[in-house]
Amino acid sequence: xxxxxxxxxxxxxxxxxxxxxxxxxxxxxxxxxxxxxxxxxxxxxxxxxxxxxxxxxxxxxxxxxxxxxxxxxxxxxxxxxxxxxxxx
Amino acid sequence: xxxxxxxxxxxxxxxxxxxxxxxxxxxxxxxxxxxxxxxxxxxxxxxxxxxxxxxxxxxxxxxxxxxxxxxxxxxxxxxxxxxxxxxxxxxxxxxxxxxxxxxxxxxxxxxxxxxxxxxxxxxxxxxxxxxxxxxxxxxxxxxxxxxxxxxxxxxxxxxxxxxxxxxxxxxxxxxxxxxxxxxxxxxxxxxxxxxxxxxxxxxxxxxxxxxxxxxxxxxxxxxxxxxxxxxxxxxxxxxxxxxxxxxxxxxxxxxxxxxxxxxxxxxxxxxxxxxxxxxxxxxxxxxxxxxxxxxxxxxxxxxxxxxxxxxxxxxxxxxxxxxxxxxxxxxxxxxxxxxxxxxxxxxxxxxxxxxxxxxxxxxxxxxxxxxxxxxxxxxxxxxxxxxxxxxxxxxxxxxxxxxxxxxxxxxxxxxxxxxxxxxxxxxxxxxxxxxxxxxxxxxxxxxxxxxxxxxxxxxxxxxxxxxxxxxxxxxxxxxxxxxxxxxxxxxxxxxxxxxxxxxxxxxxxxxxxxxxxxxxxxxxxxxxxxx
Numbered sequence: 043x044x045x046x047x048x049x050x051x052x053x054x055x056x057x058x059x060x061x062x063x064x065x066x067x068x069x070x071x072x073x074x075x076x077x078x079x080x081x082x083x084x085x086x087x088x089x090x091x092x093x094x095x096x097x098x099x100x101x102x103x104x105x106x107x108x109x110x111x112x113x114x115x116x117x118x119x120x121x122x123x124x125x126x127x128x129x130x
Numbered sequence: 131x132x133x134x135x136x137x138x139x140x141x142x143x144x145x146x147x148x149x150x151x152x153x154x155x156x157x158x159x160x161x162x163x164x165x166x167x168x169x170x171x172x173x174x175x176x177x178x179x180x181x182x183x184x185x186x187x188x189x190x191x192x193x194x195x196x197x198x199x200x201x202x203x204x205x206x207x208x209x210x211x212x213x214x215x216x217x218x219x220x221x222x223x224x225x226x227x228x229x230x231x232x233x234x235x236x237x238x239x240x241x242x243x244x245x246x247x248x249x250x251x252x253x254x255x256x257x258x259x260x261x262x263x264x265x266x267x268x269x270x271x272x273x274x275x276x277x278x279x280x281x282x283x284x285x286x287x288x289x290x291x292x293x294x295x296x297x298x299x300x301x302x303x304x305x306x307x308x309x310x311x312x313x314x315x316x317x318x319x320x321x322x323x324x325x326x327x328x329x330x331x332x333x334x335x336x337x338x339x340x341x342x343x344x345x346x347x348x349x350x351x352x353x354x355x356x357x358x359x360x361x362x363x364x365x366x367x368x369x370x371x372x373x374x375x376x377x378x379x380x381x382x383x384x385x386x387x388x389x390x391x392x393x394x395x396x397x398x399x400x401x402x403x404x405x406x407x408x409x410x411x412x413x414x415x416x417x418x419x420x421x422x423x424x425x426x427x428x429x430x431x432x433x434x435x436x437x438x439x440x441x442x443x444x445x446x447x448x449x450x451x452x453x454x455x456x457x458x459x460x461x462x463x464x465x466x467x468x469x470x471x472x473x474x475x476x477x478x479x480x481x482x483x484x485x486x487x488x489x490x491x492x493x494x495x496x497x498x499x500x501x502x503x504x505x506x507x508x509x510x511x512x513x514x515x516x517x518x519x520x521x522x523x524x525x526x527x528x529x530x531x532x533x534x535x536x537x538x539x540x541x542x543x544x545x546x547x548x549x550x551x552x553x554x555x556x557x558x559x560x561x562x563x564x565x566x567x568x569x570x571x572x573x574x575x576x577x578x579x580x581x582x583x584x585x586x587x588x589x590x591x592x593x594x595x596x597x598x599x600x601x602x603x604x605x606x607x608x609x610x611x612x613x614x615x616x617x618x619x620x621x622x623x624x625x626x627x628x629x630x631x632x633x634x635x636x637x638x639x640x641x642x643x644x645x646x647x648x649x650x651x652x653x654x655x656x657x658x659x660x661x
Contacts, residue, residue, distance in 0.1 A: 046533035050541045057548025058490055065547075066556025069564075081564045086571025090597065093570065094604035096620055097627045104631040106566060111639050113558070 354385040356475050359394075359451050360436065363477035368484030369442045375423060376436030377451050385472050386430035390455040394423040398445035398481070427453070441481055449477050573597045 069078035092099040119126040360376040361367050375394055397420035425435035452474035514526040533541075550559045573596040579589040611618045 043534065043537070044530050046537035046541065049533065050537070050544065053541050053544050053549065054494055057544060058494065060549055060552050061490055063552040065551045066553055066560050067551075069557060069560055078560070078564070081561070082567065083571055085564055085567050086569055087573055089568065089570035090573055091600060094600040094607065096624065100624075100628050100631050104635045108635050108638060109565075111642075113562075115642075 354381045354453060354472050355379050356392075356451050356453065356473060359449065359475065359477050361449075361477075361479040364479065366480045366482055367441075369444060369481055371440045371442070372438040373441035373481075374436060374438050375449075376434070378432070378434040379453065380432050381427055381430045381453065381472075383430040385453075385455070386427070387455040390427040390453065390472075391469075392425040392427055392433065392435055393452045393454050394425075394449065395451075396421055396447050396449040398443065398447040444481050444483055446480050447478065449479065451475050451477065573600070 069081065071077065088098070088102070092102065115126075356377055356379040358378045360374055367373070375396070377392055377394065379392075381390065421439065423435075423437055423439075425433075425437075427433055453472040454469040455472055457468040457470045513520050513522045514529060515521060546559070550556065575597070576594045577591055578594075579591050582588045582590055608618050608620065612622065615621075
């Protein structure tokens with residue numbers, strides 16, 4: 043409970059500091075092309091196709107895990123700069 | 131020796147504090163017939179009591195004792211609180227046909243008005259409820275008396291077929307106490323009678339009662355009253371497109387008449403603000419704004435009405451809340467145009483523009499209320515109470531230091547809503563949310579008209595539905611099974627594909643991690659320069 047409350051306080055403080063920033067609910071529409079709807083529909087098609095071709099779903103999950111790893115690495119580089127581990 | 135005497139005296143006094151209430155309890159004047167509780171002094175409570183909440187999970191063993199105070203408050207409004215009491219049923223209590231029976235007498239509490247009377251069987255020993263029932267299954271409202279005492283009697287039948295020791299909890303939820311949470315004066319009692327058999331009032335009962343001692347006089351009956359209004363008096367509220375108005379109260383059967391209404395009228399004239407609105411609100415200025423709400427009161431008893439409306443005009447408001455009924459009826463017809471006021475109250479509130487600080491304050495308060503609400507509802511904190519029978523050091527340490535799943539969920543929800551969704555990285559978050567979505571969309575159906583070979587003028591439409599094709603293919607793949615283990619393609623090859631993908635991902639990450647620290651511009655010499 044103590045650690046949970048501590049984490050909650052940290053998150054709340056950061057949320058308060060960032061509260062002036064607008065929330066992103068959808069991806070932008072560029073030149074009349076609704077990227078958000080297109081991606082949602084595309085992923086929906088892919089999921090429908092994956093119900094039969096199930097190996098695709100597993101490959102997709104692996105891809106997402108890999109992308110998560112690269113995202114974390116990018117975040118570390120963003121916050122730590124040249125002190126972040128990895129190739130420079 | 132003097133030191134020993136002092137310590138002995140100290141321990142003796144502690145012992146006396148612990149034991150004396152038991153003797154006082156044992157000498158309770160209550161008799162078994164709770165039907166006449168008023169005459170038996172059920173309204174007795176500790177002197178000077180104001181708002182007192184029963185500790186959670188009070189366990190009491192009943193073997194003829196009676197009259198345990200669950201909780202009480204003598205002046206309102208008190209914050210809503212939950213009370214519960216545990217029954218420890220021992221095998222020897224069981225009599226009759228084997229059914230356990232409780233009789234609950236609830237005074238000035240109406241079960242159908244949102245009251246939750248929960249009952250659960252915790253199994254042997256102590257612990258939190260594993261199953262709970264609210265009024266409904268397992269409960270039978272056997273009789274109602276909405277007369278001067280205004281009580282309900284709820285009989286609880288629980289089939290107890292074995293003689294094992296079992297703990298039952300009978301508790302009243304927060305919603306019940308919302309009926310107590312009012313500034314009016316009234317008398318309310320929740321009286322719980324425990325009977326270890328099917329013979330009530332035969333000298334074999336034990337009692338637990340919940341007592342509310344605010345007495346407005348008149349022998350314990352409650353009059354028609356407006357108990358709470360929203361916004362409460364002198365509240366400062368931010369402008370909103372869904373500004374909440376409401377009221378709760380009680381109408382006696384004697385005052386009730388068909389066509390009765392609750393009338394809320396608000397106007398921002400005639401109230402000179404003396405309220406310091408503080409840093410949470412700003413832009414106070416008087417403008418004209420008013421409105422009316424009417425709610426039909428269709429039956430006597432408790433009522434609770436609320437509505438929302440846009441209030442964007444700042445200023446100081448006066449709100450008149452009244453219960454109105456037709457002035458007279460003629461041959462059974464109520465003349466609803468002409469009304470008389472049964473009771474009324476006037477309150478004041480201020481509408482101001484919320485500053486950014488005010489909005490933040492509201493969100494943070496709500497956040498912590500959710501956090502603590504989850505903590506109190508999902509974590510059994512009684513294991514950290516050193517004077518309770520449930521105290522256990524290891525679970526207590528675990529609760530204190532290991533974040534609980536529900537709290538982590540709460541924190542992650544705040545993290546997502548308050549940080550990750552913010553511009554500009556919110557676009558990345560949105561992209562991840564879309565890519566990891568599990569919802570599937572029906573593939574588009576394609577229809578083409580193809581000219582037949584027999585007639586050049588005839589074109590037949592051919593429809594290609596990839597969704598049906600996929601469903602058919604999936605059906606064929608899933609239904610094709612090997613004759614030995616009866617496994618289909620996915621059962622057999624799925625784990626291998628998963629292993630292959632996982633290995634591939636791990637190898638890529640491993641290679642990347644191992645390469646960290648090495649220059650991408652070739653090996654370095656000892657001086658740190660690239661060769």
